[in-house]
Amino acid sequence: MTDVMEQSGAPAGSGATPNGAGRDGTIAAGRPDGDPGSPVTGTQQPDAAARIAEIRVRIDEIDRTLIELWQERAALSQEVGTVRMASGGTRLVLSREQAILERFRSALGADGTQLALLLLRAGRGPL
Numbered sequence: 001m002t003d004v005m006e007q008s009g010a011p012a013g014s015g016a017t018p019n020g021a022g023r024d025g026t027i028a029a030g031r032p033d034g035d036p037g038s039p040v041t042g043t044q045q046p047d048a049a050a051r052i053a054e055i056r057v058r059i060d061e062i063d064r065t066l067i068e069l070w071q072e073r074a075a076l077s078q079e080v081g082t083v084r085m086a087s088g089g090t091r092l093v094l095s096r097e098q099a100i101l102e103r104f105r106s107a108l109g110a111d112g113t114q115l116a117l118l119l120l121r122a123g124r125g126p127l
């Protein structure tokens with residue numbers, strides 16, 4: 001795929017969205033062997049391209065950590081729910097959810113609220 005195609009969005013009829021994800025959220029592999037390879041940097045300037053590649057190493061580390069933490073949190077949240085319901089308690093504790101929503105909102109603003117809603121849903125399922 002060329003830079004021009006990257007900038008102008010997905011090829012017509014590919015079913016992909018501008019960020020590269022398909023309608024179902026999956027990312028198509030860039031190579032036939034399934035290895036996504038090294039995505040283009042979006043610049044032709046070598047120094048800028050080198051710096052972008054360097055920064056992306058750390059971004060990829062952060063993303064891996066976020067995914068691990070997301071999965072760990074969801075598993076812990078599910079365990080809390082299982083323990084509570086097995087002991088005759090409620091599936092949810094809304095006051096606790098409110099406190100978590102407020103924690104994320106005060107740290108990150110409106111996006112924090114959206115993030116917290118997704119985190120809570122990952123653990124206890126949709127309301």
Ligand SMILES: O=C(O)C(=O)C[C@]1(C(=O)O)C=C[C@@H](O)C=C1
Pocket residue numbers: 077080081091092093094096097100119120123124
């Ligand atoms: O802390 C709890 O009691 C949980 O059950 C975990 C959790 C969460 O994911 O943070 C999930 C459901 C509850 O309604 C509140 C919070």
